[in-house]
Structures are given as structure tokens and as C-alpha cells.
Amino acid sequence: MIGPRPRRPRRRTDRPTRGGRAPRPGWSALLLVAAGLSLDAATSSDARARGPAGPDPTRLGWEASGMWESRASSLLVDYYEAFLRDRNIDDFRDRVMARYAEATLGRVLLTSPNILARRGAVLALGIFGHFEASNEPLGRALADADSVVRNMAESALWAVWFRADSEENGRVLERVRRLLNDHNAEQAADLASKLIARAPRLAEAYNQRAIARFLQGRFADSAEDCSRTLQLNPYHFGALSGLAQCQIQLGEPRQALQTFRRALKVQPHSASIRDAIQVLEAQIGTDEPR
Numbered sequence: 001m002i003g004p005r006p007r008r009p010r011r012r013t014d015r016p017t018r019g020g021r022a023p024r025p026g027w028s029a030l031l032l033v034a035a036g037l038s039l040d041a042a043t044s045s046d047a048r049a050r051g052p053a054g055p056d057p058t059r060l061g062w063e064a065s066g067m068w069e070s071r072a073s074s075l076l077v078d079y080y081e082a083f084l085r086d087r088n089i090d091d092f093r094d095r096v097m098a099r100y101a102e103a104t105l106g107r108v109l110l111t112s113p114n115i116l117a118r119r120g121a122v123l124a125l126g127i128f129g130h131f132e133a134s135n136e137p138l139g140r141a142l143a144d145a146d147s148v149v150r151n152m153a154e155s156a157l158w159a160v161w162f163r164a165d166s167e168e169n170g171r172v173l174e175r176v177r178r179l180l181n182d183h184n185a186e187q188a189a190d191l192a193s194k195l196i197a198r199a200p201r202l203a204e205a206y207n208q209r210a211i212a213r214f215l216q217g218r219f220a221d222s223a224e225d226c227s228r229t230l231q232l233n234p235y236h237f238g239a240l241s242g243l244a245q246c247q248i249q250l251g252e253p254r255q256a257l258q259t260f261r262r263a264l265k266v267q268p269h270s271a272s273i274r275d276a277i278q279v280l281e282a283q284i285g286t287d288e289p290r
Helices: 025-036 045-049 066-086 089-099 103-109 115-128 131-143 147-163 168-183 185-198 204-216 221-232 237-249 253-268 271-284
Strands: none
Touching: 066 089, 066 103, 066 115, 089 115, 103 115, 103 131, 103 221, 115 131, 115 147, 131 147, 131 253, 147 168, 147 204, 168 185, 168 204, 185 204, 204 221, 204 237, 221 237, 253 271
């Protein structure tokens, strides 16, 4: 029989500890990293729904040009530096939306050697990005060499996930989150189940139900929801952490170890994930292939 279970590593930001409160979906943390502001003013429905006010140059066929890539990054740096100086999130949002499509921002985020350009891109995607276009570049940015970009990408992903596939579904997710904050896990699970029935490909609905079921002590059901979340969104670091926690609770440390190793591929700079792996490796006493 394996000895005492390892000390539980700190949960990722989506999964509250017992008696704790689930965090807000990323907005405030995103701007605290960027400039010490609150992003509440940028969360209005009109900001989410508004499209670019002007043409994206990539739509004119310039995207293959290295000159365009350099110009795109340079202009974004100008907007980001103006935001840091003036702390006006509305101006930053409007300027970026007038010039850039989400796909362009994603390319800047993943390919620009300019750190400020990548920070500007991740900030913009956190403000108005949507799952289809922004989830992958933001997920890949969790491995960025710059720690600020990584932290902003984590917060931006929460913003994108809670934005959901429609305003109505986003509002339901927010209601689920509030129920979890109020320790109403049963009601939260029921509401999340109704949302899943209506939007079966909405990954965050499964993740929120996983949190509720974990708090109810339904660890196998929670693990199943985490797995479904990851099928729909392989970059969901919260579901990876949650799945590992469920596996620990179910007495499956080897499976938990493999899950944490999978999580490390998504967030290779995470000290907490490395700590969790070390604890489990010491407990199991294994040098299993990675």
C-alpha cells in the first residue's frame, strides 16, 4: 500500500479550495499584470460584440510580407505603450480593433520577437478574443519565454472561456461561478448540466460542473467532466490540474503523475506543477518514462 498521499499542490485559479471562493474570470488579474488597472470597463456586452472599425491589412493580402509583420508589431507596441502611459483601456481596445483581426493578433503573439508586441497582443485577445480564433495562440503563449506574457495569457484565457459562445451562455457561466462562490455546489452542478444540454461543446460548462462535483466529493464524476473539458480544449490548464486532483483523491497517483506531466507540457515554466511532479515521483518511487 502506498504511503500518505502527497501534499496537494496549490490548485490552479479555476478550482477553489474547500471553503474558498472561485476567482473572477481573469479580467482584473489581466490588467493588474499589464498596468495595475481594472479591466471591468472593458467587459461590457457592446465591447464584446463590436467588430473591427476598419480594415485589417492582412485582408488586403499583405500578410506574407515580412515588412507587414514588422509594421504590425511596431504599431501594436505603440498602442500598448500608450495604454501603459495613459491607462485608457477603451482607447487601446478601439485602436487595436480598428486595425487588427484576432488571427493577426494571434500571429503576433506567437511569432513576434518583440516582447511588448506580444504583451499587447495577449492583452487585446483577452479583451475581445473568442474561443475559435484565440484559444490556441493564447494556450501556446502559456509557454512564452516572457513571464509577463505567460501570466497575461493565463488571465486572458479565463476571459475568453467565460465569454463563451454567446452572451447568454456567458451569463449562465457567470451564474454558475457565483453559485460556487456561495458554496451552492448542488445548484451550480444542476445549472451547469442544463447549460451542457443546450451547448454540449462548451468546454467551460464541463469544467465548472467538474468544480461543483469535486466540492460534492464526486471525484469520479468530476474527473469525467475534466476529461471532457480537455477533449474540447486541450489547453485548459485548470481542467488538467483538476483531473490530477481527482486522481489523487481516487487513489490513482500514477495517473495523477501522468496528468501533471501533461500539464507541464502546456505550462513548462510552472514551478507548482514541477513541485507536484516531484512529490508524486517521491511517493511512487518511480522513474517512469516521460
